[in-house]
Amino acid sequence: MxxxxxxxxxxxxxxxxxxxxxxxxxxxxxxxxxxxxxxxxxxxxxxxxxxxxxxxxxxxxxxxxxxxxxxxxxxxxxxxxxxxxxxxxxxxxxxxxxxxxxxxxxxxxxxxxxxxxxxxxxxxxxxxxxxxxxxxxxxxxxxxxxxxxxxxxxxxxxxxxxxxxxxxxxxxxxxxxxxxxxEGAFSHMMDFKSQLQEFIQRDNLGQIQYIIVQERGPAHNREFVSEVQLNEAALGIGTGRSKKEAEQHAAQQALMKLSEQEKLK
Known part of the structure; x- marks a missing residue:
């Protein structure tokens, strides 16, 4: 007690x-x-x-x-x-x-x-x-x-x-x-090109290709402009410090465009 x-x-x-x-x-x-x-x-x-x-x-x-x-x-x-x-x-x-x-x-x-x-x-x-x-x-x-x-x-x-x-x-x-x-601030974590390829193949939309349409700036600070084409028609365009980065941004824009078109169907 x-x-x-x-x-x-x-x-x-x-x-x-x-x-x-x-x-x-x-x-x-x-x-x-x-x-x-x-x-x-x-x-x-x-x-x-x-x-x-x-x-x-x-x-x-x-x-x-x-x-x-x-x-x-x-x-x-x-x-x-x-x-x-x-x-x-x-x-x-x-x-x-x-x-x-x-x-x-x-x-x-x-x-x-x-x-x-x-x-x-x-x-x-x-x-x-x-x-x-x-x-x-x-x-x-x-x-x-x-x-x-x-x-x-x-x-x-x-x-x-x-x-x-x-x-x-x-x-x-x-x-x-x-x-x-x-704006693509986190695009380094994403493979837009693979996503676009899967989207195109899923719906059998045709063939895609990437073309570098412009290179600008001095050699030490080069910027590339890439265009992705679907059946030779422009689908998206992107810029980057390397060709690969420009292609990724072009694919990202193409995916956004295709997604918008899909919404309207």
Missing amino acids: PQSSKYHRKSKSHYSNDRRRGNRKMILTEEQKKQFDDLMQRTELTFENKKLLIQAFTHSSYVNEHRIYSFQDNERLEFLGDAVLELSVSQFLFKKFKTMSEGDMTKLRASIVCEPSLAQFALELKFGEIVLLGKGEEMTGGRARPALLADVFEAFIGALYLDQGLDSVLKFLNDTMYPKIN
Whole structure:
């Protein structure tokens, strides 16, 4: 019985300490508030629950240093955002690349939803300037650390999903991420020529060939223009630093054209 009372006193003491450790509220400076307001203006988003937005940018080092409740950092939102991104990008690729195999879609998605890519998106959106960091993390260059930036981007997606739903996430990605995919930023992970060949053979459309129609620029910075022809009729055109890259971009444009034609049938 005495042992039980001792345990009870100890537990109560620990509980009181935990409360003292975590009873401080999140207090932002006027400059920090302005940064969040500027972010919403840049992204044309209005969070109904601003606490979610702030949490998305709250690093665990800031929580530890300011003795705020541990669940107020962005790690849980990062977990959710990762899943929402996987779904959103999967849906986009599924609809856009109608002839792409499951394996190729998986590879392409992995190249988009990965640390270097997400960190780059976060940099372009100036997320690193806003994130709330502890002094130690700040001094060691945390704002520019790719892993931290990628985590913040995922947490932001998680917060946006909770606040406004999937449609708002898709609109945000349509403004920031999807254009990069459309521009071919991740085309190094894809073999458009093989996809085009499979598309042509599947429907017995005829024969395709690639022709370099132009070479421009100095020898050390050459650019090639390739045209892909179907039964000697132009189907797509692309440019690149090498003939292979130009042919890949031409095949990509041809696939997009054939997919649009298929929709109209």
